[in-house]
Amino acid sequence: MTVLDIPELALVALVGVSGSGKSTFARRHFAPSQVLSSDTFRGLVADDENDQSASADAFDALHHVAAIRLRRGLLTVVDATNLQPHARAGLIRVAREHDVLPVAIVLDVPEAVAWERTEARADRTHGRQVLNRMRRDLRQSYGRLAREGFRKVHVLRGVEEIDAAEIRYEKLF
Numbered sequence: 001m002t003v004l005d006i007p008e009l010a011l012v013a014l015v016g017v018s019g020s021g022k023s024t025f026a027r028r029h030f031a032p033s034q035v036l037s038s039d040t041f042r043g044l045v046a047d048d049e050n051d052q053s054a055s056a057d058a059f060d061a062l063h064h065v066a067a068i069r070l071r072r073g074l075l076t077v078v079d080a081t082n083l084q085p086h087a088r089a090g091l092i093r094v095a096r097e098h099d100v101l102p103v104a105i106v107l108d109v110p111e112a113v114a115w116e117r118t119e120a121r122a123d124r125t126h127g128r129q130v131l132n133r134m135r136r137d138l139r140q141s142y143g144r145l146a147r148e149g150f151r152k153v154h155v156l157r158g159v160e161e162i163d164a165a166e167i168r169y170e171k172l173f
């Protein structure tokens with residue numbers, strides 16, 4: 001079992017390609033109200049969870065809700081791919097503005113697993129090239145996360161390690 005230590009109050013960014021199991025992980029370890037998902041926010045601002053043209057507005061709204069939650073002292077999890085530095089920078093900024101520790105949890109599964117899962121979903125239509133680009137972004141993310149300001153970077157490699165992970169909350173004081 002891999003134990004992930006997380007401060008009781010944190011902004012947790014899940015990081016992983018489509019099909020890596022972020023939403024599944026979030027459902028298993030956190031309450032629904034603690035999880036802000038980019039899909040949900042696209043749905044809220046565009047009536048379509050897959051409308052990529054709504055991403056800027058969706059993240060605007062997601063950041064706003066995250067900021068309010070952190071101000072109220074509530075642990076918040078961001079379920080989005082978080083593969084690009086600019087996407088993560090927005091989260092680091094929100095966390096810093098509220099003196100909350102940003103934490104990254106990276107889910108890294110083999111390409112075949114991610115592809116198989118993605119292909120099986122009717123609500124995911126991107127091709128393998130998009131997935132490959134995401135995997136390249138993931139590789140580049142590894143060296144950057146700590147430097148960007150994530151105070152803890154937990155990496156879970158492979159389906160078994162992801163399935164066996166447990167969260168342990170650290171008291172802040």
Ligand code: CTP
Pocket residue numbers: 016017018019020021022023024025080081117118121124159163
């Ligand atoms: N899945 C699975 N076994 C797991 C984890 C996920 O069979 N241990 C399945 C889920 O049921 C889902 C698919 O794989 O149908 C993708 O998992 P999901 O958690 O939705 O992956 P995400 O990383 O959230 O993918 P996306 O970025 O596309 O939202």
Ligand code: MG
Pocket residue numbers: 022023024079
């Ligand atoms: Mg998801």
